[in-house]
Amino acid sequence: MSTAYEMVIGLEVHVELKTKTKIFCSCSTEFGAEPNTQCCPICLGYPGTLPVLNAKVVDYAIKAGLATNCTIAKFSKQDRKNYFYPDLPKAYQISQYDLPLCIGGWLDIETKNGKKRIRITRIHIEEDAGKLIHRQEGDISETLFDANRCGVSLIEIVSEPDLRSAEEVVAYLKKLRSTLLYTGVSDCKMNEGSMRCDVNLSVRKVGEEAFGTRTEMKNLNSFQFIARAIEYEFRRQVEELESGGKIVQETRRFDEVSGKTFSMRTKEDADDYRYFPDPDLCPIIISDEKIAALRAEIPMLPEERKERYIKSYGLTPYDAEMITAELKFADFFEKTAEKTKYPKLVANMLISEIFSYQLEEDEPIKIGAEHLASIAEMLGSGRINSNTAKKLLSEIWETGADPHKLVKERNLEQISDRDVLLAYVRKAIADNPKSIADYFNGKTSALKAIVGKVMAATGGKANPIIVNELIDIEIKELR
Numbered sequence: 269m270s271t272a273y274e275m276v277i278g279l280e281v282h283v284e285l286k287t288k289t290k291i292f293c294s295c296s297t298e299f300g301a302e303p304n305t306q307c308c309p310i311c312l313g314y315p316g317t318l319p320v321l322n323a324k325v326v327d328y329a330i331k332a333g334l335a336t337n338c339t340i341a342k343f344s345k346q347d348r349k350n351y352f353y354p355d356l357p358k359a360y361q362i363s364q365y366d367l368p369l370c371i372g373g374w375l376d377i378e379t380k381n382g383k384k385r386i387r388i389t390r391i392h393i394e395e396d397a398g399k400l401i402h403r404q405e406g407d408i409s410e411t412l413f414d415a416n417r418c419g420v421s422l423i424e425i426v427s428e429p430d431l432r433s434a435e436e437v438v439a440y441l442k443k444l445r446s447t448l449l450y451t452g453v454s455d456c457k458m459n460e461g462s463m464r465c466d467v468n469l470s471v472r473k474v475g476e477e478a479f480g481t482r483t484e485m486k487n488l489n490s491f492q493f494i495a496r497a498i499e500y501e502f503r504r505q506v507e508e509l510e511s512g513g514k515i516v517q518e519t520r521r522f523d524e525v526s527g528k529t530f531s532m533r534t535k536e537d538a539d540d541y542r543y544f545p546d547p548d549l550c551p552i553i554i555s556d557e558k559i560a561a562l563r564a565e566i567p568m569l570p571e572e573r574k575e576r577y578i579k580s581y582g583l584t585p586y587d588a589e590m591i592t593a594e595l596k597f598a599d600f601f602e603k604t605a606e607k608t609k610y611p612k613l614v615a616n617m618l619i620s621e622i623f624s625y626q627l628e629e630d631e632p633i634k635i636g637a638e639h640l641a642s643i644a645e646m647l648g649s650g651r652i653n654s655n656t657a658k659k660l661l662s663e664i665w666e667t668g669a670d671p672h673k674l675v676k677e678r679n680l681e682q683i684s685d686r687d688v689l690l691a692y693v694r695k696a697i698a699d700n701p702k703s704i705a706d707y708f709n710g711k712t713s714a715l716k717a718i719v720g721k722v723m724a725a726t727g728g729k730a731n732p733i734i735v736n737e738l739i740d741i742e743i744k745e746l747r
């Protein structure tokens with residue numbers, strides 16, 4: 269395939285707000301209830317009912333806008349977006365058209381070429397549609413309708429077409445997700461649909477200014493699917509163009525099983541929706557005082573924390589990005605880092621060990637900051653080696669024991685005495701002539717086996733740096 273093409277991607281991300289009730293009525297938004305138990309004449313669009321805007325929706329949307337560097341519009345309004353689809357009882361969705369609540373923001377992401385700014389066009393508020401459940405039983409296929417989601421409050425975050433790869437898209441979504449999680453406006457659970465993404469993708473020859481015709485892939489809800497859908501759709505469009513074809517502006521569905529995208533319908537333009545201001549809802553007017561009060565409630569955000577971790581604790585941008593992605597890890601890191609001279613070791617243990625435990629969103633961190641700081645101190649000062657640190661961590665995670673006590677009781681201190689280690693090294697070399705022969709035949713990695721033998725013989729407690737030094741010296745003697 270020709271590599272002379274690049275992809276141009278803009279995203280529309282729908283995020284469900286954490287309001288207790290829906291956007292225009294007092295129905296509950298609790299996830300997982302029995303179908304059609306959380307709806308009323310308003311969210312079902314009965315004639316004669318009137319919507320009342322939930323004030324919390326506006327507050328949350330403004331917070332999301334401030335956290336993503338948007339300007340908050342002092343005057344905005346809500347419009348009807350008219351379309352007919354079985355999941356939309358009213359046959360229109362209340363959204364915002366030409367005067368959205370938040371405009372012109374950005375988020376910075378970490379890419380392999382350094383920091384990149386992704387511009388945000390707008391954030392507007394709108395209501396969600398219901399859910400269609402398609403099922404097949406024997407010869408009968410039927411579609412069921414659940415209205416619980418009708419009228420659930422959403423924000424839609426629209427980016428400029430600044431993204432150029434699947435990695436950038438995932439980095440942007442992760443940054444957006446962590447930023448929103450910090451502000452507390454949404455739980456951003458992708459598996460429950462409270463964060464979903466529409467991908468607008470086109471291709472063009474590298475160096476060209478004009479955009480190609482784009483297609484839209486709707487409602488992708490995992491980072492993995494998004495990346496796969498993008499890779500497939502990019503290849504499809506390039507192949508189409510290379511073989512003399514044309515790209516049709518359309519909505520395409522990504523099939524998770526085959527990993528392919530399929531045409532669903534040709535894309536509607538704004539004209540097709542016949543937008544007009546909703547006559548039942550008054551304009552939204554926001555004061556400077558309101559904006560200032562909401563700004564004051566926003567905690568220090570991931571980007572700001574990241575910069576601080578790089579500066580104060582010497583972390584790499586990548587490590588700082590990983591740790592700040594979730595508020596609970598960032599808070600835990602800060603608490604631990606304050607208690608030790610070795611914050612980089614704390615970061616290492618968080619990323620390489622604790623992250624590998626793959627905690628669920630609401631699962632707590634089962635080790636105290638004091639204990640992790642103690643392990644970092646012992647590791648940093650050479651009292652224990654990294655192997656022991658790792659074992660301690662997983663044991664304390666289960667039992668909550670005191671790391672100092674464990675090291676003492678079990679005699680886990682690192683062996684750094686050169687005379688003691690030399691005896692182990694000489695024995696390992698004498699017992700493993702094949703590894704030594706391999707080494708002299710050019711297989712440099714063969715010495716790892718010798719290190720492994722010494723580690724095993726010392727119960728994993730040998731100082732690996734000194735062991736490597738001693739092996740080097742002994743091998744030179746043998747030459």
Ligand SMILES: [Zn+2]
Pocket residue numbers: 290293294295306307308309310311312419
């Ligand atoms: Zn309702």
